[in-house]
Amino acid sequence: MEEYHTPKINTQAPTFTTKSYHNGKDTTINLTDYKGKWVILFFYPADFTFICPTELGDMADHYSAFQQLGVEILSVSTDTLFVHKAWHDNSPTIAKIKFPMLADPTGTICKAYGTYIPSEGLALRGTFIIDPDGVLKSYELNDNSIGRSSVELIRKINAAQFVRTHGGEVCPANWNPGSKTLKPGLDLVGKI
DSSP states (O other): OOOOOOOOTTSBOOOOEEEEEETTEEEEEEGGGGTTSEEEEEEOSOSSOSHHHHHHHHHHHTHHHHHHTTEEEEEEESSOHHHHHHHHHHOTTGGGOOSOEEEOTTOHHHHHTTOEETTTTEEOEEEEEEOTTSBEEEEEEEOTTOOOOHHHHHHHHHHHHHHHHSTTOBOOTTOOTTSOOBOOSGGGTTTO
16 A cells, blocks of 8 residues: 655645646646745645535635735645536635635645545645745644634744744744744743
8 A cells, every 4th residue: 555644844845736727727836836935735635525615715715814924825636627617617615716726636746745545536634834935834634524724724824924034933822923922942941
């Protein structure tokens, strides 16, 4: 049985080139085209399902907030771009999507990120945050019965961006912009 491993935090995210359905068109997406931007790779099992449209609709509803943070969203499933188009044309929820919907029918991208389920030919629900240098900063993998939250993802992006620009400071649990950060050192040991 083939094994797939999730890439390691603070290493270069696996690059890829693939087709996508974006703004009513067949486009080609290369991850390296997004150098200089934050990227969220948002893996989901399949089009025309149940939890997936709730998650993608939530991402679409918050897309402008992500863009204001300099973040591009790339959703990924093992469907073809033609299935993405059909779903986009037939679902009012999916019709709201303005970000690229990547096609990974061979599972190549899913395998590179450790989300591929060989027995099903589908992806786990995986969320990967990639910084402007192409470095993987965070990921989360969920059982396919557990949906994700855009609000929590925005909080994680804010924290990752803060840490990037404020070297030496770290963001504690439930941190949001404007909240207190920590500066690791011996003086904090046993005092938190």
